[in-house]
Amino acid sequence: MPIRSAFWTKGGGSVLLAGRRPFLYDFDVTKGVAMKIPGIMGRGSGRSVDEVRRMNGGGADSSRSHTKPPSLELIECSGGEGGGFKQTIAIGADAGKVILLDGSSYEYRGEVSTPRGSSVRAMAFNENSGNKLLHVAGNGGFVTTFDMRSSRVLGNFISEGHDGSVISSIGVSKAGGNNCLAVGGEDGVVNVWLGNR
Numbered sequence: 001m002p003i004r005s006a007f008w009t010k011g012g013g014s015v016l017l018a019g020r021r022p023f024l025y026d027f028d029v030t031k032g033v034a035m036k037i038p039g040i041m042g043r044g045s046g047r048s049v050d051e052v053r054r055m056n057g058g059g060a061d062s063s064r065s066h067t068k069p070p071s072l073e074l075i076e077c078s079g080g081e082g083g084g085f086k087q088t089i090a091i092g093a094d095a096g097k098v099i100l101l102d103g104s105s106y107e108y109r110g111e112v113s114t115p116r117g118s119s120v121r122a123m124a125f126n127e128n129s130g131n132k133l134l135h136v137a138g139n140g141g142f143v144t145t146f147d148m149r150s151s152r153v154l155g156n157f158i159s160e161g162h163d164g165s166v167i168s169s170i171g172v173s174k175a176g177g178n179n180c181l182a183v184g185g186e187d188g189v190v191n192v193w194l195g196n197r
Contacts, residue, residue, distance in 0.1 A: 001017070001020075002019050003017050005017070009077065016106075018072050018074075022072060023039055023072065024106075026106065037106055039072070040072075040091070040101070072091055074121075075090065076125060076134075078127060078148075079125065088100055096115075096119065096138065098111060098112050098114075098120060098123065098146075114142070115144065118138030118140065119139050123135065125148075125172065126181070133146065133148065135172065137159075141158045143156065143159055168184055168186050169184040170182065179194070181193040
């Protein structure tokens, strides 16, 4: 699988690998073994990943609760266990949806949706503010900010200069005591916003 994203998970014991495939890989650094994660299991069933595997003889979940997107390449990982937050994995899906997984078990935790249902093009977690926020960028310069504690929308804005353009990247940093949100588009413009948006 050509790898498009890689993130440390499980306290640095594993690396989550993603590409243009309907599955992910969990590479155990200590054992040197990669385990295939066949899509998003347990979504909508209320069952754990292990329960779903047992029901299907150890294989993938073949029930209707198993969602197999065409590609799981667009992922983002939160920092980890600091600040009382569990690590969260966000996966960009169709119709403006972002699927959320537990960073330790890869179990389905829920999902959030952009109000306009615009395509998810980039994501970034912000854990610098004492809260856990997820910024999701889509088409037309549209950015939505979610509070990950409540899974509710905190706000929406159009990144000036990107109106009508496709956002290709988004990043968060703490500089000089301020939270900074950088939004870059295919139009070649990068906007930097200070403070929490």
